[in-house]
Amino acid sequence: MIKEELMEALEENECLIANGFDDALIGITMTGEIVAVYSYRKCIEVLMRDMDEEDALEYFSYNVLGAYVGEKTPLFIDDIETSH
Numbered sequence: 001m002i003k004e005e006l007m008e009a010l011e012e013n014e015c016l017i018a019n020g021f022d023d024a025l026i027g028i029t030m031t032g033e034i035v036a037v038y039s040y041r042k043c044i045e046v047l048m049r050d051m052d053e054e055d056a057l058e059y060f061s062y063n064v065l066g067a068y069v070g071e072k073t074p075l076f077i078d079d080i081e082t083s084h
Contacts, residue, residue, distance in 0.1 A: 010036050016072045021046055036074040
């Protein structure tokens with residue numbers, strides 16, 4: 001699924017997106033409630049464009065992972081493909 005199709009599917013299903021993390025968006029769920037799925041590691045990489053790793057991890061943990069905004073809240077996974 002290319003990014004344009006992915007964004008269209010998210011919009012059609014009124015999914016919430018994580019602002020500023022478009023580069024970390026990797027897909028959608030295929031069962032149950034359709035939600036956006038992001039790579040945890042790619043999210044950290046995005047944040048590290050403007051801060052060091054420790055600050056990025058703290059910011060992400062508190063401001064992103066700690067934010068539940070309903071059943072359309074995005075999922076964040078630690079995907080093996082981007083792990084080093």
